[in-house]
Amino acid sequence: MPHLVRWNEELGDFGLAMIGFHVQDAPADEVKMKSEALGITFPVLQGGDVPKSKKEGIPRMFVFGPDGELLLEGRPAEAEQAVRTAVGKALVKAAGIKDPHSSLKKIVEDLQAGKPPVATVAKVLPLAKSADPKLKEQASALAAALQAGGNKRLQEARDGQKDDPISSYDSAVRLAANFKGTPISQQAGELSNKLRSEKRVAADLRARPMLETIKKLDLAMAPGLKATESVTPEFKKAFSAQLKQMTNQLAQLNRTYADTRAAKEASAIAAKYEVK
Amino acid sequence: MYRLSLCALLLLAAVAPAQSLSTVNFGEVVRGSKPELDDLKGRVVVIEFWGIH
Structure with missing residues (x-):
């Protein structure tokens, strides 16, 4: 589970959705308590199943692509590269880039190879201001795809600050780090500074x-x-x-x-x- | 006979639905909110089978 928490923190704002299926016999309260102790913030379910799975013991991981197709079933160690590659490819696909501009080629190839998208956003934003129309269009689309999850998370953090200021604060701190050098980081930083003095x-x-x-x-x-x-x-x-x-x-x-x-x-x- | 069996196998492979997220039974929520297929569309989804013991 620690790897899931880590992947969720790193890639959750870039299109990764994590779900834990508890498959042992245990009271729901106990599972919930343990999930909290592990710092899990994504959904944890019980009594579910993935049809036709190989039932080869736990932990066992299923990776589904953005179209819902099963990409991999295996052990977590076998799945990490598949997860990273799938997230990178999905970002490029969402930007609609098929024939990348030469100035964008390396960035696109790195994403598709599973390199961390967190380092990419700040590189793409200046290219979106290029005088070259093709580069400007592709970089703008990629910047939008890279920031879509972050913008959504920032809005959720703002919306939730009264009811759950601690979660909002934690989200804002993570966004400020993940989107360094972007408007999201600046706005998230302002939100976390404001929430830091909130009583809870x-x-x-x-x-x-x-x-x-x-x-x-x-x-x-x-x-x-x-x-x-x-x-x-x-x-x-x-x-x-x-x-x-x-x-x-x-x-x-x-x-x-x-x-x-x-x-x-x-x-x-x-x-x-x-x-x- | 061999040809017939091969045809039957190929037919089965064509008819059987590929494993996809839409066939997953999400069960009951223990923590967080139940994932909705619409919300997961366009995202890379990782499901892990795990246990507390």
């Missing part, structure tokens, strides 16, 4: 360092928990120092910033270790 956002930002400590402890203890499959007396003995630190951090977090998202996420992680 400010509290969550102050709580995040404690959450990070709990995440580091989780990383250190997770292999041990996997080996013992539950919090056994042996596990408690082997990780007593980390469990004590986690208990103290969680208590401090809940005492100081009880209602923050960071505190809820930390509680979900700590629950795996029976730390309350």
Whole structure:
């Protein structure tokens, strides 16, 4: 799952839609809690299926192209390049570029080869002002395709700032980084600066360092928990120092910033270790 | 006989629908909102089967 979170952060604004299908027997509440602890922001579903899948164990990944056709079924490691290539090709297709101008050729080839689109936007924008009509037309179309997802996300962040300012803030920070050198980045930066002083956002930002400590402890203890499959007396003995630190951090977090998202996420992680 | 079997196989391959996003059963939502096919149109969609255990 960490790879999905990473791909979603990097490519979600460039046309990638991520969906998690939980396929083991587990209560929905537990799956939801674990998803939150993993920092998953995309939809997580249960009880669904992909017809004719090979049922070769988990994790198993299905990559569908922009026309809905199945491009690949396989393990996540096998799928990464297919995902990156499909996203790049879809962006070029959306721009309607078939015979790229010589000044745009390398950029188009890089996108189609799966190079990160995040580095491309700032390169394309100046070309959209070219005096050459063909270059101007193609660069403008590619710039529009590259920014379509970012513009949509920025609007969603603005629309959601009253009801869910923390998600809006996080979106704005990511947009400012992903679209550096573009109007989206500037507008997203203004939005994140404004939201940083919002009461709920400010509290969550102050709580995040404690959450990070709990995440580091989780990383250190997770292999041990996997080996013992539950919090056994042996596990408690082997990780007593980390469990004590986690208990103290969680208590401090809940005492100081009880209602923050960071505190809820930390509680979900700590629950795996029976730390309350 | 061999030719007949081959024809039947080719016919089956032609008639059977290709695996596509429209045939996916999305099940029940645990977190976030249920994906709609219209919203996914034009996007590269990645579905991962995973488990918490």
